Amino acid sequence: MKNLVIGQSGGPTAVINASLYGAIKAFNEYGTGGHVLGMINGIEGFLSDEVIDLTETLSDEDLELLKLTPAAYLGSCRYKLPEDLTSEVYPAIFDNFKKMDIGYFLYIGGNDSMDTVDKLSRYAKNTESPVRFIGIPKTIDNDLVLTDHTPGFGSAARYVAATVREIVLDASVYQQKSVTIVEIMGRHAGWLTAASRLARKFEGDNPFLIYLPEAPFELEAFYHDLEEAFQKSPNVVVCVSEGIADAGGTFICEYSDAAKLDSFGHKMLTGCGEILESFVRDKFGVKVRSIELNVNQRCSGMLASLTDIEEASMAGSEGVKAALSGETGKMIAFARESSSPYRISCRTQDVGLICNQEKKFPAQWITEDGHDISDGFLAYALPLIQGEPKRIMEDGLPKYLYR
Amino acid sequence: MKNLVIGQSGGPTAVINASLYGAIKAFNEYGTGGHVLGMINGIEGFLSDEVIDLTETLSDEDLELLKLTPAAYLGSCRYKLPEDLTSEVYPAIFDNFKKMDIGYFLYIGGNDSMDTVDKLSRYAKNTESPVRFIGIPKTIDNDLVLTDHTPGFGSAARYVAATVREIVLDASVYQQKSVTIVEIMGRHAGWLTAASRLARKFEGDNPFLIYLPEAPFELEAFYHDLEEAFQKSPNVVVCVSEGIADAGGTFICEYSDAAKLDSFGHKMLTGCGEILESFVRDKFGVKVRSIELNVNQRCSGMLASLTDIEEASMAGSEGVKAALSGETGKMIAFARESSSPYRISCRTQDVGLICNQEKKFPAQWITEDGHDISDGFLAYALPLIQGEPKRIMEDGLPKYLYR
Numbered sequence: 001m002k003n004l005v006i007g008q009s010g011g012p013t014a015v016i017n018a019s020l021y022g023a024i025k026a027f028n029e030y031g032t033g034g035h036v037l038g039m040i041n042g043i044e045g046f047l048s049d050e051v052i053d054l055t056e057t058l059s060d061e062d063l064e065l066l067k068l069t070p071a072a073y074l075g076s077c078r079y080k081l082p083e084d085l086t087s088e089v090y091p092a093i094f095d096n097f098k099k100m101d102i103g104y105f106l107y108i109g110g111n112d113s114m115d116t117v118d119k120l121s122r123y124a125k126n127t128e129s130p131v132r133f134i135g136i137p138k139t140i141d142n143d144l145v146l147t148d149h150t151p152g153f154g155s156a157a158r159y160v161a162a163t164v165r166e167i168v169l170d171a172s173v174y175q176q177k178s179v180t181i182v183e184i185m186g187r188h189a190g191w192l193t194a195a196s197r198l199a200r201k202f203e204g205d206n207p208f209l210i211y212l213p214e215a216p217f218e219l220e221a222f223y224h225d226l227e228e229a230f231q232k233s234p235n236v237v238v239c240v241s242e243g244i245a246d247a248g249g250t251f252i253c254e255y256s257d258a259a260k261l262d263s264f265g266h267k268m269l270t271g272c273g274e275i276l277e278s279f280v281r282d283k284f285g286v287k288v289r290s291i292e293l294n295v296n297q298r299c300s301g302m303l304a305s306l307t308d309i310e311e312a313s314m315a316g317s318e319g320v321k322a323a324l325s326g327e328t329g330k331m332i333a334f335a336r337e338s339s340s341p342y343r344i345s346c347r348t349q350d351v352g353l354i355c356n357q358e359k360k361f362p363a364q365w366i367t368e369d370g371h372d373i374s375d376g377f378l379a380y381a382l383p384l385i386q387g388e389p390k391r392i393m394e395d396g397l398p399k400y401l402y403r
Numbered sequence: 404m405k406n407l408v409i410g411q412s413g414g415p416t417a418v419i420n421a422s423l424y425g426a427i428k429a430f431n432e433y434g435t436g437g438h439v440l441g442m443i444n445g446i447e448g449f450l451s452d453e454v455i456d457l458t459e460t461l462s463d464e465d466l467e468l469l470k471l472t473p474a475a476y477l478g479s480c481r482y483k484l485p486e487d488l489t490s491e492v493y494p495a496i497f498d499n500f501k502k503m504d505i506g507y508f509l510y511i512g513g514n515d516s517m518d519t520v521d522k523l524s525r526y527a528k529n530t531e532s533p534v535r536f537i538g539i540p541k542t543i544d545n546d547l548v549l550t551d552h553t554p555g556f557g558s559a560a561r562y563v564a565a566t567v568r569e570i571v572l573d574a575s576v577y578q579q580k581s582v583t584i585v586e587i588m589g590r591h592a593g594w595l596t597a598a599s600r601l602a603r604k605f606e607g608d609n610p611f612l613i614y615l616p617e618a619p620f621e622l623e624a625f626y627h628d629l630e631e632a633f634q635k636s637p638n639v640v641v642c643v644s645e646g647i648a649d650a651g652g653t654f655i656c657e658y659s660d661a662a663k664l665d666s667f668g669h670k671m672l673t674g675c676g677e678i679l680e681s682f683v684r685d686k687f688g689v690k691v692r693s694i695e696l697n698v699n700q701r702c703s704g705m706l707a708s709l710t711d712i713e714e715a716s717m718a719g720s721e722g723v724k725a726a727l728s729g730e731t732g733k734m735i736a737f738a739r740e741s742s743s744p745y746r747i748s749c750r751t752q753d754v755g756l757i758c759n760q761e762k763k764f765p766a767q768w769i770t771e772d773g774h775d776i777s778d779g780f781l782a783y784a785l786p787l788i789q790g791e792p793k794r795i796m797e798d799g800l801p802k803y804l805y806r
Contacts, residue, residue: 012573041578071572078577162705162800169474169803170415170702174481175444198798201805294694299573302565302706305799385799395601396708396788397565400572402604 002103013152022316121329154308183273306387405506416555425719524732557711586676709790
């Protein structure tokens with residue numbers, strides 16, 4: 001009869017609510033009468049008693065909408081628990097657990113969220129609390145270790161691939177030489193930018209050049225790559241991770257920090273795409289455009305992959321089962337059984353081995369010249385972007401669930 | 404047995420190829436054996452004999468793909484014919500008509516393209532050429548006069564509405580005060596930015612503030628509007644046309660031109676969204692993000708509206724029928740018979756009355772305070788974004804037709 005409390009943390013994704021859906025459905029089925037409580041704005045809101053009873057408030061119809069609603073229904077936070085487990089924050093949280101009769105704690109998020117799960121489960125162990133703590137992976141960055149991939153990546157990858165494919169068509173309508181630079185999320189890991197490789201329809205199709213943070217980016221080599229690309233087509237599309245850096249470790253987006261002020265003297269933040277745009281325009285004198293895919297790559301419900309939605313839901317559901325069966329301090333992870341036909345299984349991994357780690361894009365999938373992604377990545381990524389959910393529409397637009 | 408030549412001109416849209424599809428289908432049906440020739444890169448390519456025989460090269464399967472493929476299958480140009488009809492360009496074009504046995508000329512485009520149709524039809528009249536010239540409207544800007552709306556607008560409006568709805572969800576996940584500024588295409592007409600109004604799901608939902616070029620934009624009033632918006636929610640989403648300007652007529656995007664240089668001293672182009680981002684950050688000290696919807700608003704096949712696709716196809720088909728029936732110097736236009744139920748009819752309008760005109764967003768649909776769109780616009784716009792085509796997918800991504 002214990003209740004389950006669940007929260008969402010870190011940046012939005014298209015499927016973080018599908019994990020919430022999966023957890024609610026599973027706990028309603030297996031939780032022997034306990035309720036699912038939602039933390040509003042993650043652990044930060046929980047500290048101020050901000051919770052809602054999801055078992056009470058969400059109808060079956062709401063749940064189906066929730067499954068397809070992007071971003072974070074419960075709201076999110078970027079709150080890091082103190083390293084020092086003797087901090088007074090911990091007893092405050094655990095007092096709340098008692099007050100709300102919580103037996104199970106699920107946290108849907110990325111690296112930092114797994115750190116929260118790790119600390120709370122260690123504190124619970126120290127204090128012999130019976131509350132069980134399970135992490136549900138979520139990040140478009142796909143940078144969590146010990147799992148084949150993370151929920152959220154497949155939908156973001158599908159957004160990037162479909163969108164870049166359309167950008168390529170758009171960029172190719174004029175005869176005039178042009179360069180289109182697409183900046184894709186990923187500070188340290190290039191998984192999502194690599195997904196732009198999926199946009200290429202045939203040998204010799206754009207995007208010709210793809211640069212990840214895992215390979216050093218040098219301007220002179222870039223100019224050389226562009227010159228080679230112009231041999232193939234007057235219209236060159238380049239995809240770059242926001243976090244590309246030169247061999248010395250300086251981010252390309254830092255190349256302009258000193259001088260970029262608006263007319264009132266305000267410092268303006270610039271992405272690497274915009275910086276490269278001005279460099280290329282100056283160097284080649286051709287038409288250049290930079291496109292920042294921005295937040296829609298992480299919150300597009302309209303382009304979400306069905307595989308990703310179903311896997312996110314499964315991760316939530318498996319998290320509930322793990323907690324109910326007595327596991328704690330674990331994250332739900334995916335193991336790939338086979339790529340063709342695609343088949344994964346769920347398992348739990350120690351959350352302490354996952355938080356504060358970062359899974360880089362594999363070097364063997366970056367071509368030797370450093371500006372393309374090899375075919376090996378296709379077999380890995382293609383299964384993750386498959387399928388479209390049956391969308392719920394209203395007045396020509398997606399109907400989503402609002403809190 | 405005369406052939407038809409058809410071209411695409413100006414910026415891409417999601418449905419310019421649907422008009423091409425409609426024209427090919429209609430001419431194959433009614434053209435008594437003539438072929439459809441496609442100009443590669445519009446009239447500019449035609450001048451260099453760059454045409455392909457579409458009747459020969461496109462299979463039925465290709466045509467179905469073409470209907471759903473965004474951007475411009477034939478390529479485009481931004482070539483303006485000389486004002487002086489005695490220029491040697493005209494006989495060159497008409498010699499090509501003779502050489503290729505052309506009886507009908509269709510041009511799919513916006514204002515400038517209608518100017519091309521106008522000049523060619525006037526030259527034909529002067530020289531007693533039997534070739535007939537028909538314009539097929541196309542522009543996401545929706546700024547052509549004498550037609551209820553233009554093919555391309557409905558799909559772009561749907562993209563804007565759906566995307567802003569998702570941006571609103573994304574912007575609302577954190578408790579911290581934030582401003583998200585979405586910059587939408589439209590230099591002189593605010594139709595497309597107004598479509599962001601459709602993203603608002605309920606009274607009091609974002610986007611709170613919408614600014615069009617048709618109303619003067621003043622920084623102080625904007626700050627005041629923002630302060631009012633913060634009374635309603637900590638997260639404020641603002642939608643602006645790229646072409647907003649102050650009462651003196653200065654574009655907001657010009658406010659930073661003087662000082663915005665990168666560290667190598669290159670001048671960088673900036674949109675008004677980015678300018679406002681830095682102003683708001685400085686004024687309010689809150690988290691601010693600007694998002695430029697960029698080319699995807701005009702080339703997203705994945706979010707195209709079925710109504711728009713079908714109407715674009717109909718415009719192409721009606722253009723063929725008009726030409727075959729002997730009309731020339733005309734544009735296919737839509738007249739709205741009813742908004743509910745939605746019903747339009749096609750007619751022809753003198754292209755000379757359309758080119759070099761611009762249909763502004765109606766003042767009565769801008770609220771008195773100048774920062775919102777009134778409900779009257781909803782009845783106009785909602786029918787245009789309805790319906791989803793049955794998409795042709797491959798490997799989880801849209802399958803498009805490549806030349």
